[in-house]
Amino acid sequence: xxxxxxxxxxxxxxxxxxxxxxxxxxxxxxxxxxxxxxxxxxxxxxxxxxxxxxxxxxxxxxxxxxxxxxxxxxxxxxxxxxxxxxxxxxxxxxxxxxxxxxxxxxxxxxxxxxxxxxxxxxxxxxxxxxxxxxxxxxxxxxxxxxxxxxxxxxxxxxxxxxxxxxxxxxxxxxxxxxxxxxxxxxxxxxxxxxxxxxxxxxxxxxxxxxxxxxxxxxxxxxxxxxxxxxxxxxxxxxxxxxxxxxxxxxxxxxxxxxxxxxxxxxxxxxxxxxxxxxxxxxxxxxxxxxxxxxxxxxxxxxxxxxxxxxxxxxxxxxxxxxxxxxxxxxxxxxxxxxx
Amino acid sequence: xxxxxxxxxxxxxxxxxxxxxxxxxxxxxxxxxxxxxxxxxxxxxxxxxxxxxxxxxxxxxxxxxxxxxxxxxxxxxxxxxxxxxxxxxxxxxxxxxxxxxxxxxxxxxxxxxxxxxxxxxxxxxxxxxxxxxxxxxxxxxxxxxxxxxxxxxxxxxxxxxxxxxxxxxxxxxxxxxxxxxxxxxxxxxxxxxxxxxxxxxxxxxxxxxxxxxxxxxxxxxxxxxxxxxxxxxxxxxxxxxxxxxxxxxxxxxxxxxxxxxxxxxxxxxxxxxxxxxxxxxxxxxxxxxxxxxxxxxxxxxxxxxxxxxxxxxxxxxxxxxxxxxxxxxxxxxxxxxxx
Numbered sequence: 001x002x003x004x005x006x007x008x009x010x011x012x013x014x015x016x017x018x019x020x021x022x023x024x025x026x027x028x029x030x031x032x033x034x035x036x037x038x039x040x041x042x043x044x045x046x047x048x049x050x051x052x053x054x055x056x057x058x059x060x061x062x063x064x065x066x067x068x069x070x071x072x073x074x075x076x077x078x079x080x081x082x083x084x085x086x087x088x089x090x091x092x093x094x095x096x097x098x099x100x101x102x103x104x105x106x107x108x109x110x111x112x113x114x115x116x117x118x119x120x121x122x123x124x125x126x127x128x129x130x131x132x133x134x135x136x137x138x139x140x141x142x143x144x145x146x147x148x149x150x151x152x153x154x155x156x157x158x159x160x161x162x163x164x165x166x167x168x169x170x171x172x173x174x175x176x177x178x179x180x181x182x183x184x185x186x187x188x189x190x191x192x193x194x195x196x197x198x199x200x201x202x203x204x205x206x207x208x209x210x211x212x213x214x215x216x217x218x219x220x221x222x223x224x225x226x227x228x229x230x231x232x233x234x235x236x237x238x239x240x241x242x243x244x245x246x247x248x249x250x251x252x253x254x255x256x257x258x259x260x261x262x263x264x265x266x267x268x269x270x271x272x273x274x275x276x277x278x279x280x281x282x283x284x285x286x287x288x289x290x291x292x293x294x295x296x297x298x299x300x301x302x303x304x305x306x307x308x309x310x311x312x313x314x315x316x317x318x319x320x321x322x323x324x325x326x327x328x329x330x331x332x333x334x335x336x337x338x339x
Numbered sequence: 340x341x342x343x344x345x346x347x348x349x350x351x352x353x354x355x356x357x358x359x360x361x362x363x364x365x366x367x368x369x370x371x372x373x374x375x376x377x378x379x380x381x382x383x384x385x386x387x388x389x390x391x392x393x394x395x396x397x398x399x400x401x402x403x404x405x406x407x408x409x410x411x412x413x414x415x416x417x418x419x420x421x422x423x424x425x426x427x428x429x430x431x432x433x434x435x436x437x438x439x440x441x442x443x444x445x446x447x448x449x450x451x452x453x454x455x456x457x458x459x460x461x462x463x464x465x466x467x468x469x470x471x472x473x474x475x476x477x478x479x480x481x482x483x484x485x486x487x488x489x490x491x492x493x494x495x496x497x498x499x500x501x502x503x504x505x506x507x508x509x510x511x512x513x514x515x516x517x518x519x520x521x522x523x524x525x526x527x528x529x530x531x532x533x534x535x536x537x538x539x540x541x542x543x544x545x546x547x548x549x550x551x552x553x554x555x556x557x558x559x560x561x562x563x564x565x566x567x568x569x570x571x572x573x574x575x576x577x578x579x580x581x582x583x584x585x586x587x588x589x590x591x592x593x594x595x596x597x598x599x600x601x602x603x604x605x606x607x608x609x610x611x612x613x614x615x616x617x618x619x620x621x622x623x624x625x626x627x628x629x630x631x632x633x634x635x636x637x638x639x640x641x642x643x644x645x646x647x648x649x650x651x652x653x654x655x656x657x658x659x660x661x662x663x664x665x666x667x668x669x670x671x672x673x674x675x676x677x678x
Binding site for chain 1: 470471481484485516517518525526527529548549550551552553554555563564565566568569570571572573574575576577578579580581583584585588589592594595596597598599600601602603604605606608609
């Protein structure tokens with residue numbers, strides 16, 4: 001098992017990438033290819049103990065400029081770390097690519113470097129979101145700001161197959177995120193999607209509302225990337241704000257402060273299960289290769305968990321199953337597209 | 340000051356409406372017209388002490404069928420409580436209408452009964468959402484599932500003027516809810532809206548992301564009603580789920596339970612400031628009259644607070660100011676519409 005890791009990705013430089021990689025090679029027996037500026041990587045590497053048979057370095061010093069045209073940047077920056085990661089996967093020299101760098105750049109590199117699964121119109125980010133009972137996958141969590149019905153239908157299929165393979169739940173429930181629970185309620189996109197979604201053989205629940213996401217009643221929440229990203233960020237922001245509000249209301253109340261101290265283990269448990277780091281990044285579904293996007297603020301633990309998720313993704317053979325599922329429902333997608 | 344209250348509105352029948360109304364007449368000196376099935380209202384009324392000079396009843400026994408065509412229902416059900424409420428305002432017999440009933444029915448009754456402010460293309464629900472520092476108004480919170488740029492521009496103007504008049508903050512900040520903070524990032528609707536929004540003379544902050552809503556940095560969050568409603572419901576659901584998760588993690592941990600008991604006053608304070616009941620409902624902005632929509636689960640306190648918000652809305656003369664602001668920016672709206 002070979003992992004191509006964008007060693008420059010993320011807000012904290014090479015260190016968390018390298019620490020996460022070293023720990024992963026020890027625990028999982030995988031090989032990690034650290035892709036990026038070799039001097040910087042070696043500088044950090046020599047400060048740690050690691051197995052050189054399991055950790056290799058590929059020099060890739062360029063950086064993608066997110067302000068420039070993505071397609072142009074992809075062609076020009078052949079030695080950007082994220083582009084090299086995609087090439088390693090494409091050429092069979094790595095099984096999965098992982099990056100905590102700019103998710104837009106990762107998507108561009110993956111899309112151009114690996115191509116799409118045959119029949120997929122747009123890849124989607126499947127982001128795990130903590131719920132009362134575990135987590136739900138939000139598909140799409142931000143890859144596509146504007147979507148059509150075919151996109152949403154495919155997100156449902158991709159998410160459902162991925163969930164089955166990774167989490168061993170064969171009948172994962174799929175909900176269409178909307179306003180109003182009644183069939184067909186929502187915006188034009190939801191109404192159009194509703195016409196076809198029952199033909200996909202999913203364990204389709206129907207429309208769900210925002211309040212249902214965190215209750216844990218649905219495994220896969222299908223929405224366009226604009227809505228999905230806003231839901232994700234709103235949830236992160238609200239959780240943070242609530243904890244801050246509780247903290248600031250404790251001020252000047254010694255008894256309440258003592259109480260909070262005693263309750264801390266229980267609170268930490270909630271914080272732990274809702275910690276995005278433990279989910280190990282979000283797969284990019286629909287590209288022709290295994291790709292895990294980790295968030296920009298990834299620490300050692302987040303990178304370690306992302307590698308774990310990457311290994312699981314490869315071993316589950318979800319990619320092949322997604323290919324087959326997309327091919328199997330071609331007629332539905334064609335109909336929705338008016339072909 | 341006369342309030343037309345849909346006495347049948349809400350999930351709990353006439354009781355919370357009547358109790359909230361009685362308390363409001365005592366505290367605010369307003370008159371409340373209870374609109375609905377007279378027998379039911381009188382039956383409840385006679386169980387309470389109230390000032391008959393301040394509380395009157397208008398018989399309106401019909402119910403709007405939400406499954407039928409709204410326009411047709413409006414014409415056919417001239418004696419539906421919500422239709423009568425709108426007529427009372429239209430004919431100058433009430434200053435504001437308030438309902439905890441189906442918000443779709445309230446919108447239909449208000450739109451057909453009162454008409455729109457001259458130049459407004461679509462009315463919007465402005466829903467207050469608790470933040471770390473107070474609250475933000477979400478405009479639109481669910482009236483319009485599909486919007487164009489003109490709608491969003493007008494939501495910004497209506498929300499901004501309303502906020503200024505009701506909360507006395509002349510330079511309330513307006514943010515466009517999107518994915519990515521950079522100017523012009525987002526979906527096609529946001530990109531189109533961004534072209535014109537700086538011409539409206541608002542205290543425009545720029546794009547905001549989901550995580551910024553609850554931090555309190557923005558007063559008015561502009562978005563389409565599909566996104567706004569999902570954000571609102573997601574936040575409500577997450578807050579509930581977090582408190583439930585904390586509770587279930589306390590089980591079997593006596594020390595932590597004791598701690599939570601001690602910390603309870605601080606937690607209750609947070610619960611109180613984030614309680615939707617205290618906000619007293621959401622105004623429907625853009626119709627030619629004062630309308631407050633209260634949520635379906637309104638209890639006595641929620642109705643009381645909705646009446647308080649209604650009185651404040653009337654006294655602030657926000658309606659007239661919104662009329663003027665919409666007229667003043669006609670050129671911008673025309674340009675955005677391609678006129």
